[in-house]
Amino acid sequence: MSGFSRREVMRVGAVGSAMVAGAAVASPLNGPRMLPEELDKDSFAAAVKELRAIVGDDWVFADPESTVSYRKTFIPDTKGNHIPSGAVAPASVEEVQAILKVANKYKLPMWPISTGKNMGYGCATPASSGQMVLDLKRMNRILDFDAELGTILVEPGVTYQDIHDYIEENDLPYWIDVPTVGPIVSMVGNTLERGVGYTPYGDHFFMQCGMEVCLADGTLLKTGMGSIDKGNTWQAFKWGYGPYLDGIFTQSNFGVVTKLGMWLMPKPPVYKPFVVRYPNMEDVAKATDTIRPFRMNNLIPNGVLIMGALYQLAMFEQRANLSDTDGPIPDAIIKAEAEKNGLGMWNVYFALYGTEETIAATEPIIRGAFEASGGEVLTDEEMNGNPWFEHHKTLMRGGMTLEEIGLVRWWGAEGGAVAFAPVAPAKGSETNGQTELAKRIMESYGFDYAPAYAVGGRELHHIIFLMFDHGSEDSSQRAEKCMEEMITEFGARGWAAYRSSVSTMDLVAQQYGEANREVNARLKDALDPNHIIAPGKQGIA
């Protein structure tokens, strides 16, 4: 292990700022703010002053009121562990460099965000209180687009909507792969978190090509082919020469990524989306075993989602409309409601992309296999207009939709949800044990099991969306305990998360072993010796 213990954060009252309005606003977000460790009020004020000199007064936020938007989160945080001390929003790489210089000088930790819409994992909030949000939303230029190669180079503030609009406005023959709630999400942020989407370009990190990283000391690193004099290969070839570095800047706190390249999918002549309905909870095993060979031989070219009924229903329904009890909703009610809406207990979404001829050649093979496994294969013909089918039809062609935001309102308007996504091999035998475990733990805390499984390639992501009532202290506390127990129990069985909310980053990191932590600690020391970039991110101090 490295010599760095996790930082203890001191809880203090709101610090002074020229902009503070005085009276506290009546919102749960307006509790005490946190100062960074090792910084007293005077030092913090001095640092803020220097930051104002860099970006201008309008772009430093250092009082409770102006930081409200940065403190907004859907995950539970009953102990106030994720409250930023403020935020600063630079407009350029040069300003990022200057900010990091100040951060080093004052040992002021900076939590970089792109647009801060990491919905199920903590939005813009830092891994520990007191960090200042480094908000990159103003750096929002599409810097380069290559029409022949279908590649794009963007800044962190660029959303998927921006790219979608750019493509539409210029009538380009490409699709951008989007994650859920794509319109408001940053392409850079999602890719750095190794988020995924729904088209054949759904593994965003794999489709990423070249980045610019600002290190803690201001060094600007262009990865891959980015530093070749007169080179034009930065977005064409991923690996470069020598150690391939991009990976260490994903799910990481080793640098601030200020530019990122991405490949776009050529728009196919024909696009045909499918859903396969399965009636029973245990059918997820059969679905998985049917999907795996098609992902491996690429007959199905996109990541396949196996959506649980409750996950689907919660997009458009509030809990109160389905049940008037506080306890978990019984499967029978969910099943009946699903059937009423044209859904199975599991709904498998995939698509074919090509010409009429290539799809005609492929479809019967896939259809036959799903039908043999007990699934009901449906297309636009039968499902046209079904809101869930339309939703996935939109996603699988890289379309814009915000509908999954509905999930956070399951328990009411306050909103509350946190995601847990353990990974397993893509085998049916890995599914029902997970489902039973998650269901048992969640129901013991009074929550509903809202699942999806995703078969990206040879791996299976189990996406468990824990919905709770953010307005209730009790519900929030139960959600925290439930999540901790799930992570622990799943981990003990070999199922560890590929990603984590800010509140469980360290817990998950422990499951990846001491050698991994030790190497990360050494890399952190080498690249950010003062630990000013996002301490605690993914459990790295």
Added chain:
Amino acid sequence: MSGFSRREVMRVGAVGSAMVAGAAVASPLNGPRMLPEELDKDSFAAAVKELRAIVGDDWVFADPESTVSYRKTFIPDTKGNHIPSGAVAPASVEEVQAILKVANKYKLPMWPISTGKNMGYGCATPASSGQMVLDLKRMNRILDFDAELGTILVEPGVTYQDIHDYIEENDLPYWIDVPTVGPIVSMVGNTLERGVGYTPYGDHFFMQCGMEVCLADGTLLKTGMGSIDKGNTWQAFKWGYGPYLDGIFTQSNFGVVTKLGMWLMPKPPVYKPFVVRYPNMEDVAKATDTIRPFRMNNLIPNGVLIMGALYQLAMFEQRANLSDTDGPIPDAIIKAEAEKNGLGMWNVYFALYGTEETIAATEPIIRGAFEASGGEVLTDEEMNGNPWFEHHKTLMRGGMTLEEIGLVRWWGAEGGAVAFAPVAPAKGSETNGQTELAKRIMESYGFDYAPAYAVGGRELHHIIFLMFDHGSEDSSQRAEKCMEEMITEFGARGWAAYRSSVSTMDLVAQQYGEANREVNARLKDALDPNHIIAPGKQGIA
């Protein structure tokens, strides 16, 4: 820049060893050997004694005779810059750990090889003289195979032939993607150098999943999902949690990779190879522009090779049979010889994989585009038995062939060849300028231009195989100067190599900029503070 200057290596006479036979053997390989920097003869002898205690007397080679095989190389080395001080061959990870402990104690640099068949780039020889080869060939177990997922976990000494045999013996429905001269090459070694092959799984580093790395201090790191207790996802999911680390151990000297996981391609029901002949040198531009869209939309799923006539002819012909002059062979002669053998000046090899129906749906689209560009599209029907077609037909289904070894004998039995592979965007406009530049430089040194281009995805690799006479000091010196000039001139135009022979690693690294070198230097210090693993590799001290 980092504070590390490149190591200066001291030339000394052969050092004492209990095994030295006395008289020098009459081979050019038996010139003076090199001691590692900072080591006098006594220290070296003491280190060797400790190594013998770890692996046994039979597996330490520390005299000119027993190290002959490690000094054999096809690249020019007129200054003796790549002569190892000896070799040590451990049988287990524990022995690797013990060896690295000795290496740290004596500051004895270790150059890890898997099987040492890095043909165009220096075989087993180190980046600087005096390093001891850490030969991992005895660690040659296939550790795991998953029949459902088509994944494999192997040690460094496992060759592609071993895996091929394993698949055949067990009648498994998978193909392993091989690089050229696959039978004698290590899968681990090729993947770590980011080598490529010929099937849809040709990007070996992308298809790699999970590794075990022994760091200089003996720490054993399992990347990705490898450290999860009771986990079985190591070969199923690449990215793991937190910073993705595998990349920094490729083309790198940050650790010794002792295990590596790989995905295997499901064997398709139908396999159909194609060649497209183009008659003129300048047609490479049209070929590239025709291929690119099909690689981007994946209608052609494998990496496409555009093989120059001379590269092809040199596989089976010696130069003396085509020309009796020392000067470069004129294009007209090459063209005539190519035609005689059923070849064009450029020959594009690709394949389709699927069912009769999917191939029937795809083939007309591809065929039409190539024909419209002036290519002649041929299949097994017309080319059956043509040795070049058969060669690529073998490669594109992951078959075993050693035929490309013929290239090194172009000038005679002594053998001599070195590869240069600059990268550009996959655009026709990038091709002819490169061809002209390479041809001009090579011909000015009296060499023949033997080219291939490869379209992996959005990028174009120009593979220039410089063939020379290793038995001639003059030819070797010209080859060195020619290579240096090519790297420099291509680099100045933005075309930098994705890989390098041991003799030009630093030259290429310079083209990737100071920030890149600085970051690599910091990572090296963090992971191998005594710089005992492969100093100089990819220009990292």
